[in-house]
Amino acid sequence: IAALESCGELFVPHSCCVFRIYGFFVEITPRAMHFEPFAISSAIYTKLVFRGYFARYWWLYALPLSILIILTFYNINFLYTILILCFIVYPMALIMVYFWYLLTGEIRWSILEKEMAISDSGIMLTFEDFTKELQWDEFSGFSTTGKYLLLKFKVRRFTYFVIPFDVFADKEQLRQFVKMLNSHNIGIN
Secondary structure, eight states, X not given: OHHHHHTSEEEOTTOXXXXXXXXXXXXXXXXXXXXXXXXXXXXXXXXXHHHXXXXXXXXXXXXXXXXXXXXXXXXXXXXXXXXXXXXXXXXXXHHHHHHHHHSSGGGXXXXXXXXXXXXXXXXXXXXXXXXXXXXXXXXXXXXXXSSEEEEEESSSTTOEEEEEGGGSSSHHHHHHHHHHHHHTTOOBO
C-alpha cells in the first residue's frame, strides 16, 4: 500500500514481475526467471525428434510400402522389394535422419546439465565449463508434449531446446514464461 501511495515501484519477492505504478496505470514487467539445474537424456531427445519427424513425413514410408503390398497380390516377386525396403532402405533413411537432426551442436544445450535464466534478452544457459546465451530471434516457435516444452530453433526443422515442465516452480511461472515467449513473437506451432 505504501508503494501504491508513493507511485513508485513495487517489488514482490519470489514473483516473476516488477510492478510500476503510474497514477492509475500499472505496468507489469517480467523480470529474469532462474531455474534449478536440469538436463534431459539423449534418448528422450531422440524420441522427441523422431516423433516430430514421423508426424510430418509418415507418408514417405507408408505410401511406397502400401503400393508394394497391393502389387504383391498381382506378383509375389514384389515381396522381395518390400523386404529390401523394410530392412535396407528404411533403416538407412533413418540413419540419415539421425545424422541430420541429432548430431548437431544445438542438441548439447538440451542434454547437458545446466542452469537456466530467462530475461527479456533471451535464455542464458550456464553449463559446468561454458555459458551460452540463446537470443529470442533464434527460435521460430514452441510446442508442448506430455512432459516437455519444445522451443523450436530456426536453424533446421526438428531441432529443439527442450525444457521439462518439472523445472517450473508452479503453473504461474510457466504462464509467465509463455507470456514472455508470446511477447517476443514466439508462438505455439
